[in-house]
Amino acid sequence: MIVETLAIGTELLLGQIVNTNASEIAARLADVGMTHLRQSVIGDNQERMEESIAAAVARSEVLIITGGIGPTQDDVTRESVAKVAGVPLVFDQEYATSMRSRWIERGRDFPESNLKQANRPEGAIVVPNHKGSAPGFRMEIDGCWVICLPGVPTEMLTMLDEVVIPFLASLSGHDVGVVTSRMLRSWGMPESRVGELLDDLFRESENPTVAFLASGGEIKIRLTAAAPTEELALALIAPLEAEVRERMGDRIFGADDDVIEKVIHERLLARGWTIGSAESATGGLIARRLTHIGGTSATFRGSIVAYAQDLKETILGVDPKIIDQYGVVSEETAAAMATGARGVLGVDIAVAVTGSAGPEPMEQPVGTMIVAVSTPTDDFVKTFVMPGDRERIRAYTATAALHMVRTALDQP
Numbered sequence: 001m002i003v004e005t006l007a008i009g010t011e012l013l014l015g016q017i018v019n020t021n022a023s024e025i026a027a028r029l030a031d032v033g034m035t036h037l038r039q040s041v042i043g044d045n046q047e048r049m050e051e052s053i054a055a056a057v058a059r060s061e062v063l064i065i066t067g068g069i070g071p072t073q074d075d076v077t078r079e080s081v082a083k084v085a086g087v088p089l090v091f092d093q094e095y096a097t098s099m100r101s102r103w104i105e106r107g108r109d110f111p112e113s114n115l116k117q118a119n120r121p122e123g124a125i126v127v128p129n130h131k132g133s134a135p136g137f138r139m140e141i142d143g144c145w146v147i148c149l150p151g152v153p154t155e156m157l158t159m160l161d162e163v164v165i166p167f168l169a170s171l172s173g174h175d176v177g178v179v180t181s182r183m184l185r186s187w188g189m190p191e192s193r194v195g196e197l198l199d200d201l202f203r204e205s206e207n208p209t210v211a212f213l214a215s216g217g218e219i220k221i222r223l224t225a226a227a228p229t230e231e232l233a234l235a236l237i238a239p240l241e242a243e244v245r246e247r248m249g250d251r252i253f254g255a256d257d258d259v260i261e262k263v264i265h266e267r268l269l270a271r272g273w274t275i276g277s278a279e280s281a282t283g284g285l286i287a288r289r290l291t292h293i294g295g296t297s298a299t300f301r302g303s304i305v306a307y308a309q310d311l312k313e314t315i316l317g318v319d320p321k322i323i324d325q326y327g328v329v330s331e332e333t334a335a336a337m338a339t340g341a342r343g344v345l346g347v348d349i350a351v352a353v354t355g356s357a358g359p360e361p362m363e364q365p366v367g368t369m370i371v372a373v374s375t376p377t378d379d380f381v382k383t384f385v386m387p388g389d390r391e392r393i394r395a396y397t398a399t400a401a402l403h404m405v406r407t408a409l410d411q412p
Contacts, residue, residue, distance in 0.1 A: 001034045001172045004060040006052055008067035008077055009151055010043035021066045021156055028160060030211050032169045032179055032226055034062075044068065049080040057084065057144040062168060067151030069134045071113045077148055078137075082121035085141045089119045095126070099133055127163050131155045138167070145171070169226050180233035181224040182241055185254040187217065187403045194219045197247050201240065208237050210244075217399035218260070221248075253406060260402045261293050267409040268299040268349075275405070276345035277303040278316055278337040280328070281355040281369060285398040301347050306337070316340035329356050329363040331381045334372035338381075342374045349375045349408060351401050358390045369397040373408045380408055 005025050011017045022039050029036045037060055042048050049068070056063045068077030082089050096118035103110040117134045120126070127136030127147065132155040138147040147164055149156045165179060186194065191214045195202070198221070202210045208225035223240050227233035245252050254263050268275055277286045287303030290296060304315055309328055312318045317340040318333060326332040337352035355369030356362040367388075372381040384400055386393040 001062060001168065002037050002060045003029055003034050003062040003064065004037045004056045005039045005064045005066070006056060007041045007151070008044065008049065008065060012041050013043050021151065021153055024153070024157055025064060025160065028165050030209070032165060032172070032224070034168065034172065044074040044076065046076045046080050049076065050083050053080055053084045053146070057141050057146065060144055062145045062147065064164070065146065065148045066156055069117065069136065069148055069150055071111070071116045075116070078119055078121060081139070081146055081148060085121055085139060087122040090122045092118045092120065095135065127159050129155055129159055131158050179224060179226045180230050180237070181222050182234070182237045183256050184221040184223065184241065184244060184252050185258060186219045186221065186248055186251045187253060187399070188251045189219065191219050194221070198244060201243065205240060208240050210240070217396040253403070260399070260406060261289055264290070264402060264405055264409065265293060265296055265299055267406065271409065273348035274299055274301045275349050275351070276301045276341055276347040278341035278350060278352040279303060279305050280307055280312070280353060281357045282353045282394050282398050282401070283307065285394055286351060286353065286401050289398055289402060301345050304341055304344065312337060316344060327363045329354055329368060329370065331370055331372070331383060334370040335374070335379055335381045338372040338374035338379065349373065349405065351405050353397060353401055355397065357393045367393055369393065371397065371401045371404050373404050375408050378408070378411065380404060
């Protein structure tokens with residue numbers, strides 16, 4: 001099923017509001033395996049709205065419109081859809097009475113301009129809005145279902161999940177009660193390689209579907225199934241998940257809410273260990289992520305941000321001869337920082353980072369980042385060459401550092 005989305009609002013074109021609705025709708029369409037043909041944004045101009053709606057109706061099977069169904073003069077989505085459909089607007093007296101009653105029950109004066117929201121194109125079916133005053137509607141125009149929702153994200157998302165997605169899934173022929181996803185989290189393999197490894201599953205699987213998402217240096221593999229119940233949906237996902245895990249091996253480190261910080265915290269608890277960090281180029285990003293989830297006071301003791309060379313020597317105990325011989329941005333210095341942090345912080349495992357994050361190179365080319373991990377039984381160190389600008393380099397390095405900690409914790 002070919003779906004198109006159209007966002008209404010001059011504020012979107014001016015950059016005053018970010019169109020988060022587009023990404024949310026796109027993700028949910030992908031979940032149910034629908035072809036998202038295009039996304040468009042236009043201002044609050046009825047003539048251009050009518051042109052855009054007519055063009056979308058001619059080339060798509062479903063058009064989802066967000067915005068322009070409020071009570072003000074520039075909210076003309078209803079009028080535009082009615083014009084394209086060749087039908088008049090009708091006034092829903094029952095809805096108007098209900099809307100007025102809700103305002104009065106809350107002890108508020110009812111603005112008469114709100115009555116505009118009781119209008120809809122003749123023949124349109126109401127999409128209930130339980131979080132706001134503007135109901136949505138859907139109607140078929142020349143074989144294309146046009147679905148209009150409010151632009152307010154909290155209202156739109158509720159209506160999308162409760163009404164629109166189940167309706168679209170039923171149109172596509174699925175007997176759907178729920179749409180359920182399983183998110184497998186991986187690290188250590190480029191997105192392109194993951195795509196190649198799972199290419200046949202991506203192309204051949206229809207229910208469940210396979211999708212990929214690169215984020216912060218990790219690759220997420222989303223498996224989504226539509227079924228009458230969540231139990232049946234998960235049963236559809238199970239064999240596909242097993243196949244993905246078989247192919248990906250230990251690069252899959254968690255699923256769903258198992259973010260890397262949580263995985264590390266649980267492994268530390270299982271061992272009865274504590275952790276700390278010594279950071280130079282990442283400036284505390286690793287410590288921030290390790291303390292992101294609740295309960296980490298049981299496993300995280302502290303961090304030393306030793307940006308200056310003399311602090312690496314005086315606080316972490318890095319031998320000046322190591323820096324003189326190998327440089328600050330070296331595996332030898334990173335390893336010494338990790339060892340020193342383990343002693344100074346009194347932890348079982350310590351992770352350290354040094355590197356050249358840019359924008360100007362320091363000793364090594366920009367993007368050269370070195371991570372070291374020290375445990376009671378072994379030490380690990382690795383040089384990474386990270387892409388992107390300073391912010392991306394530091395973020396990707398923090399992710400890599402956490403996964404080196406996970407790998408060290410997996411050692412016997």
